[in-house]
Amino acid sequence: MPLYALTLEYHGGGFVGWQRQENGLSVQQVIEAAAARLNGGTPPTAIAAGRTDAGVHAEGQVVQLALEREIDPARLREALDFHTRPHPVAVRRAALAPPGWHARFSARHRAYRYRILNRRARPALEEGLVWHVKAPLDAAAMHAAAQGLLGKHDFSAYRAAACQAASALRTLDRLVVARQSEEVVITAEARSFLHHQVRNLVGTLLEVGQGRRGIDWPRRVLESRDRTQAGMTAPAAGLCFTGVRYDEPLDWR
Amino acid sequence: MPLYALTLEYHGGGFVGWQRQENGLSVQQVIEAAAARLNGGTPPTAIAAGRTDAGVHAEGQVVQLALEREIDPARLREALDFHTRPHPVAVRRAALAPPGWHARFSARHRAYRYRILNRRARPALEEGLVWHVKAPLDAAAMHAAAQGLLGKHDFSAYRAAACQAASALRTLDRLVVARQSEEVVITAEARSFLHHQVRNLVGTLLEVGQGRRGIDWPRRVLESRDRTQAGMTAPAAGLCFTGVRYDEPLDWR
Incomplete structure (x- = not known):
């Protein structure tokens, strides 16, 4: 077939x-x-x-x-x-x-984007596609914190309790936080992700963006391997699965 | 008060x-x-x-x-x-x-944006915010045609039958057509617009983008001052009123 x-x-x-x-x-x-x-x-x-x-x-x-x-x-x-x-x-x-x-x-690489609408007014046009966070976020601090999570680690602290993967070892290739006008956009890339990994990373970086935690805190959370140390799971609506790469060439039409 | x-x-x-x-x-x-x-x-x-x-x-x-x-x-x-x-x-x-x-x-300047989703697949994420046009559009030709409409003209050919403005004279300051990945985005700026003017301009430029009409056709439509000469009124969902400028400084909070 x-x-x-x-x-x-x-x-x-x-x-x-x-x-x-x-x-x-x-x-x-x-x-x-x-x-x-x-x-x-x-x-x-x-x-x-x-x-x-x-x-x-x-x-x-x-x-x-x-x-x-x-x-x-x-x-x-x-x-x-x-x-x-x-x-x-x-x-x-x-x-x-x-x-x-x-x-x-066969997937070699997966990419996700998480959108935070970071302004006082609630979303009207982007309702359902963003996480609305009213207090101003420091996107540069979030980005700096994210860089401490790159590479191959045991991501137990950032996985869902229900995650069924045999191992929590994952290699995070890219985690970029950038302000785009009223939005703070997080891009995450890896060969594969654990259940809720991106949303837990976002919820944890948020606390750095709010100034409630220091830039090295998300790394310390990682090293604890303890889910209870991390921030909240960011809401589903802000997350979008943006793409997959394969070694095999596909003749897309 | x-x-x-x-x-x-x-x-x-x-x-x-x-x-x-x-x-x-x-x-x-x-x-x-x-x-x-x-x-x-x-x-x-x-x-x-x-x-x-x-x-x-x-x-x-x-x-x-x-x-x-x-x-x-x-x-x-x-x-x-x-x-x-x-x-x-x-x-x-x-x-x-x-x-x-x-x-x-007191408004001195108004800006609108019109979004065309120009791809085969129908919109899923942007449903209700774009006009879906399947056949590939030549955005550069649309932009070239748009430049012939700039300045002060009688825009009778591009106004709705129901338009209540006393005069059809308007000064179009900017009409930019640009491809942004799968979208063709039209930006229109003027002190004021006639009823349906932006949507009629878009519907007319579309025929140029499809190759059905030449680059100088929208200008000839303008000169005819005859609404029946122009293209269709583009659907409302693609249009967004993006901003207004005033001479008076406003202390926004």
Whole structure:
């Protein structure tokens, strides 16, 4: 059965997350239902590069899908982008996947963006896409603190209690905090992340930005390997899964 | 009675427009109801720099409001930003207005931004904030065509049939079309605009971007002074009122 790769954009607000669950609609379900219409009615199993949580958005989620027969990737993209309506799940690109490729296990690099709206007034246009923090944040201090977390570490202090990964060892390649007008934007890049890792990093850096903690505190939290030492888990709405990289070249259409 | 200036951000999607109407909720009504709570229960009349249409957004709408007693502008901003909830109307700034100032008649310069999402896949994250146009647009050609419309002209060809302005003479100071990754963004600046002027300009430039019309066509439409010559009125959702300038200095809080 031919295997396809898809790049998805979705608004996580109305979903229980990527993964199929009993208690509500998932992005996986929307994609599988759309793909069933091109697969003789049988929903194929969709596997994602990252299993985003409830409320988390994506601009560059990558998903794999095995179909019963071959279909032109451009036609697949158009048909799925149509059949996912009216749900906020858009199909940006599609490709025939090379042999042995796997959306999750072949991923070499994942990128997330976290948006904090840092102003007094509440969000009107960006409601649901940002975390609203009223008190002014020192983005330069947050960035300086973030640099102490780069590299290969045991990230136990920044993982969710429910995290199922066998090891908490991860290599954080990039963690940039930058002010963009009224927003403070955090970009995180690694081969893979632990459950809630980005949101826990953001919640911890926030305390540095508020001046409640020093620049070396997030590093000390890391070294404690103790989740209770870190800051709060930042809300899901500010987080967006922006992209995945693979070694295999994909002929995107 | 002390007069206040406010800068508002709002999502136009759920409103009948700025102006109070019988057939649905207006932004004016939301602001006046919020202000009534600081005004002994009496809703003051709010006057806006620009009466945005149904579905049109704002980042920098300026509004005036006379209150029965003086109130610290920072407190006014916080209280109104609170009392407008849960509507998507945020109060970004407030100032005590100088004598003789008028939100609409003192405005010297208004700016709008129009966003076209120019890609195959439909919008998921930006749904309701962009006009989705699938076929690739030539933004450079649109920009070149736009430059032929700058200056003082009779813009009858680009005004709505319902436009109530006594004269169609307007001076267009700036009309920039630029590609920003998957978007084509149009920025329009003038002292004032006719009803639907920006949306009619965008609908007309679109035909140039699609290659259906030449670069000098929008100028010929202008010279015809005939509305039936121009392109379609671009949808409201892509338009955002971004700002107003006044000669009077305002001490924003």
